[in-house]
Amino acid sequence: MYRAQLVGATGYGGLGILELLLGHPDFEVSSLVARDDAGKRIDDVYPHLTSRCELVVEAPDTADIGGNADIVIFATPDRVSMGYAAGLADRGVRFIDYSGDFRFATTQHYAEYAAAHPGISDPTHPVEALLGRAAYGIPELFQSKVADAAIVGNPGCFAAGMIIGLAPMFADKLVEDGRVTVDAITGSSGAGKKPAPIQHFPHLNDNVIPYRVFNHQHVTETEQTLGALQGSKATVDFVPQVIGATRGILCSMHVALTRPITREQILDRYREFYEGQPFVRILNTPPTLKSTAGSNYIDISAVVSPDGKRAVIISSIDNLLKGQSGTAMQNINIMFGLDPKAGLDRGPVYP
Incomplete structure (x- = not known):
């Protein structure tokens, strides 16, 4: 042992x-x-x-x-x-x-x-x-x-959800100007065990609280890693929000595409990219906050605009596990x- x-x-x-x-x-x-x-x-x-x-x-x-x-x-x-x-x-x-x-x-x-x-x-x-x-x-x-x-x-917890969620897009140079806008929600356990005013139940319950917009520390490692995959600078405009839930992170990642592509093509590419990775699940339906709770999975799906020029990649993880x-x-x-x-x-x- x-x-x-x-x-x-x-x-x-x-x-x-x-x-x-x-x-x-x-x-x-x-x-x-x-x-x-x-x-x-x-x-x-x-x-x-x-x-x-x-x-x-x-x-x-x-x-x-x-x-x-x-x-x-x-x-x-x-x-x-x-x-x-x-x-x-x-x-x-x-x-x-x-x-x-x-x-x-x-x-x-x-x-x-x-x-x-x-x-x-x-x-x-x-x-x-x-x-x-x-x-x-x-x-x-x-x-x-x-x-x-x-x-x-x-x-970092947010970085895991963003990097794994976006790696195939950046590796294939599908992201126009290397720029992505990310809206992410997280449960309150991400702030740790020590009490803080933002976690006070009457304040957090039934509430959504944006914080550190454009200035979150996990952006540095995310931009570094995605930029290296793409071979040029990546820019992540990140809007984290804590909600009245205990655990989980759901990232909605918005990109303009460098070429038209279908949703099916994106999902097929993700399945190919992550083949053999036991904890990556590519879904046909959008993941939810609860779909990964208590596990080491990351669930990923995609939605593409009717003109094939924009995509939203959605990832879900348990912030305390994956x-x-x-x-x-x-x-x-x-x-x-x-x-x-x-x-x-x-x-x-x-x-």
């Missing part, structure tokens, strides 16, 4: 990967680390884990990060894994990080991301030398790089040469 150490174990992202690891045939959880709830048993923090896990949460100040572990999973805010990265690299311990710390190949791109992130005040990267050892963790596009990487930067811990588990499987589906054999929960 491989040993996984989880840092940031008591947040929603940490909980998500813990639940997956507990059902994984090839991994055991060696330790749980978190500032919040340190000293408590995890099943006291989350009673639904009763009889499944009794580990005590260790404080990061005293825990041996990287000790007794084949991989360390950082389900932590930005700039946390940076502080441990050099030590883990020296010890030869691989790690995966949920934040943007290792999503970018250059410090310039990291600085662009940091400038858009409301929680980052320092745009510099203290372990620049390790960026070349990291892979960007969208396994549908970069499986071989993930397999060989010592460090994997898990994608947008976070599910993709992390898929990446970890690939890093260790395991079946990418291991520990992820769970379908959507409906209704």
